[in-house]
Amino acid sequence: ETGVTQTPRHLVMGMTNKKSLKCEQHLGHNAMYWYKQSAKKPLELMFVYNFKEQTENNSVPSRFSPECPNSSHLFLHLHTLQPEDSALYLCASSQNRLTNEKLFFGSGTQLSVL
């Protein structure tokens, strides 16, 4: 148990659906991250939030829409996804965005887009 909880663990959606991924951290951290891990590819950083403010959008398509209502919760809203968006989506948190802070990851949501 890392203190970072992601739901759901698995999600299957059609290309016209709208769904949301949820991440919650119980560590008192102030920075939260979304990463994407496609099959056979390294993890890719998608978004970073620091004290609820988005500090990085790594050229992510607009069909992915993050939301950070408070420092403990992070959402990733999905709409009109493509089959190539199928991947493991990982949430992480850290104390803040200082470089030497270790990241704590959730177990991820395995997303399949049909």
Added chain:
Amino acid sequence: DAKTTQPNSMESNEEEPVHLPCNHSTISGTDYIHWYRQLPSQGPEYVIHGLTSNVNNRMASLAIAEDRKSSTLILHRATLRDAAVYYCILRDEKNSGGSNYKLTFGKGTLLTVNP
């Protein structure tokens, strides 16, 4: 971020030590060396990090070469639960561009532990 090079895969036997190498010949003076691992069906997990001196914690040891161009993660007694992908990552402490918090993952080393 400076690049790291790791073997694609390594194999070890249970209860034996494992030495996972990482080359980072272009490392800068302000880069910390971080190691994470990812067990099957899990997110990555922090293992250890260091700058110049060797480091030890309950999970592993990190041996850093004197010129800092390479490092080795040491698992003292491998268990089946240590089977994972191990990532060696450099993080710049002094990147004034504001992206110094990024963890950039490579492909890592897939460690297989035989019973």
